[in-house]
Amino acid sequence: MAPADRPQVPEAWLGRLREILTALPRCEEEDAWVGTRWRVGSATVAHVFGGEDQLFRITFRAEPDEVMAFEHLGAPYFRAGWGRNVVGLLLDDDTDWTEIAELLTESYCLQAPEHLADQVDRPTG
Template identity: 45%
Template sequence: MTDRADVPSRVLEALREICATLPESHEEAAWVGTRWRVRRRTFVHVYTVRPGQDTVFGRASELDEPAVVMTFRAQPEEFEALVNGGEPFFRAAWGHDVVGMMVEPDVDWAEVKELLTESYRKFAPAKLARLLL
């Protein structure tokens, strides 16, 4: 793992609390940072990017300081609304439905919970998704 794995504990704890409510979701170390999965599919990934790093995000942004980035999946209409709305959201450089989000200190965790629940629903088996109703 690289130093991009050092996501602030307050962010990890908030995400753990959200993801603990999603049936059969589990946390694991990703190639960088941390991700949560349902079965074998990742529905949220969080990591830290530093200025000047040779990464897709690092090259596409002009960071002055480290930034915590979270990626998740969205339905087409939600995807367009989020990425076209601008900061803190952006279009991730991979996947047609992957939204990136800068996790800022004043993040609305209630909104994040809604977004991650929908991302989970995209990948969860129908039996598990129905448990969220």
């Protein structure tokens, strides 16, 4: 299906994601093949998009043990079909944006060069 068959991510959600991600050192927003992604260098930190099923998803990176945990938690979490450390979350009106901020900060720290990740206050616990 063509990207036109996918819904546009609500601007309010993109705004929230921009606040989280562009605050991170050298984290840049760009258009992706569908939706929007944020990268540090050539490494993708997060990718948000509307699916052909009309649901919204954000994918990000996680530690290997966390990938397994997310996979076992089930909806709204899922393991992506590509990359060993790629997981995702379905976004909706009940999304916990504090949790999203923590997950995306961790994703950034996994993808960024150490000297940039060291500049970030990481969530604890």
